[in-house]
Amino acid sequence: MTGSTPPVLIAVPIAVVVAVLAATLAVALLLPPRVRLPAPVVVAATGADPGWLRRHRALWSLLAGAAGATFVGGSAGLVAAVLVAVGVWVVVGRAEAPETRRERAEVRRDLPAVVALLGAALRSGAAPADAIVLVARALPGAAARRLSPVVARLALGVPAATVWADLATDPDLAPLGRTMARAHDTGAAVVPAVERLADDLARRARAEVEDRARAVGVKAAVPLGLCLLPAFVLIGIVPLVAGLLGSIAW
Incomplete structure (x- = not known):
């Protein structure tokens, strides 16, 4: 048992x-x-x-x-x-993968400028497909590469509503896709909507940069404290304690 x-x-x-x-x-x-x-x-x-x-x-x-x-x-x-x-x-x-992270960061970094250039091209009278081509030539990069299928699909005759709705499912280009799809569905002016989106993205990018700048100071406090505290103890506390012990022993 x-x-x-x-x-x-x-x-x-x-x-x-x-x-x-x-x-x-x-x-x-x-x-x-x-x-x-x-x-x-x-x-x-x-x-x-x-x-x-x-x-x-x-x-x-x-x-x-x-x-x-x-x-x-x-x-x-x-x-x-x-x-x-x-x-x-x-x-x-x-x-x-690291390549995916780098591409996503590049797309998010370039998106405000891409949208601003797209709004300028649309205001000049260019069609959306032609405007995207002009933006890709002026600002090549990950964001321009991700927009290239939009030009190809529009050139092949795919309905614009379908193209912009598919772009709205992109994790990074979704704001542009939603704006274009909303303007196409409601019949609103595209140029003001794109320009408002460019302003919103620019403000959001500035806010993210400021948040990262403030976070640097917070993160740097710990290593600075770890470096300065031993120096303070060795230079300020240890000689004082040694002097007190010496005077007591004397």
């Missing part, structure tokens, strides 16, 4: 660990993947770096599986190893 107790005590935590790992894997598989930007043809041709995390995806999965098997142990460790390895494989595969 005494000898049958340890297996029961050991089996309970193993079952709990396996259940937790299975639940974690189920949640990872059920979560929708992160929205990724459509990769340009040039990036695909040159073979952009997927990042160190995704580049060594198999290694991280193997290490996680080995850690799970070592932690659980026994026959249940094999199940835990498979669950952990598959979970790490899925999670790392859904991680955002």
Whole structure:
């Protein structure tokens, strides 16, 4: 009776660990993947770096599986190893590549200027497709590349309402797509709407820059404090304490 107790005590935590790992894997598989930007043809041709995390995806999965098997142990460790390895494989595969982050940052940075130039081109009498072509020539970059399919679809005769509605689903160009789609549906003037959008984006960009500038001061306080506090103790406190101890001993 005494000898049958340890297996029961050991089996309970193993079952709990396996259940937790299975639940974690189920949640990872059920979560929708992160929205990724459509990769340009040039990036695909040159073979952009997927990042160190995704580049060594198999290694991280193997290490996680080995850690799970070592932690659980026994026959249940094999199940835990498979669950952990598959979970790490899925999670790392859904991680955002550095190239995607850089492109998204470039699009958001250039979008106010792109919209302002688009409004100027529209005010001069250019059609939306021609205006986008002029903007792409004047300000080449990630935002211009992302707008190039709009020109191609409009040139092929796709309804403008469909084109702008599809652009509104873009995670970064959605404000422009919503503005153009709203103006097209309601029949309102496009130029004032685009110019208002350019002003709003410019104000938002300035606010984000100011927030980042204020955050720099807050983040710099901790390392400065860590550097200045030991110097203050060594220069101000230690000589004073040493002098007091010396006078007491004397």
